[in-house]
Amino acid sequence: MSPVFSHGSLRLYLLSLLDESPRHGYELIQALSDRFGGTYSPSAGTIYPRLAKLEEEGLVTKTTEGRKTVYAITDAGRAELDARRPELDAIEEEVTDSVRRLADEVRAGVNDAMRTLRAELASAAREAKRNASRVDPRQESRDAGRDARAAGMTAVRDAEAALNEFRQQLRTDLRSEAARGALPVDVVPLLKGELDRVRRTVAEALSRR
Structure with a gap:
């Protein structure tokens, strides 16, 4: 997957998330995942070094609450956001474009899965015919029926998995865009x-068949 954030953008985006409310590291990762409709989730190794750098620069502070470390933006951090507001607006547009691009990748994956399913069904049918020519008629009927049923159940499970993945990903995409107030009116008819x-x-x- 190509980079979601350009150089330096994630740092500024983390500041904007902390400007909304203090958060601990996992909550920041979850917030980013939610913004991308579940199609992108940064690793802890991506988030925590940037938080440490922001703390060094005096833009965020951290406090310990039980076993959690909570990060909060400072006045200097808010001043940084205000000074770079145009950049942040551009990053928001980048995020929107990234969500759409990642959603396209998901849809392409579903289409590939459907094509693979059809190919597997056709392959199973051909294999059953080849095996049928090597056994006596009675065994042919039993084996063909068994193979066809097994292939059919496998295909059904693969199809259901592909459909469930598609449904979950698309539901996340739609909810994310709706929460941002950016869901076009023609999306549902298109879907x-x-x-x-x-x-x-x-x-x-x-x-x-």
């Missing part, structure tokens, strides 16, 4: 149309 198209395509592929 319904695309889902209906995929359903018809799969139905046609199954009916050709």
Whole structure:
């Protein structure tokens, strides 16, 4: 996956998140994941060194609450945000573009999964026919039925996994965009149309067997 933030952008974005409220490290990671609809989640090794640097520069402070370290923005940090507000606005646009790009990658992955499913179904059918020619008629019927059922159940599980992944990812994308007030009015009709198209395509592929 290509970099989500350009050089220096994540540092400024962390300041903006802390300007909303104090957070500990995990909450910052979760907040970033939420902003990206679950399609991007930075590692602790990405977040904590930047927080340490911000603390060194006097832009954030940290306090210990039980076993958690909570980070908060300082007045100097807010001054930094105010001075670089145009940059932060540009980063927000970058985030929106990144969410859309990552969502496109998810959709492409679902399409690939559907194509793979059709290929596996066709391959299973051909394999069953080849095996059928090597056994007597009675065994042929039993084995073909067993192989077809096993291949069918495997294909169904793969299809359900692909559909569940698609549903979860798309739900996250939609909720994230809706929370930002940036969900276009034509998204739902587009989604319904695309889902209906995929359903018809799969139905046609199954009916050709």
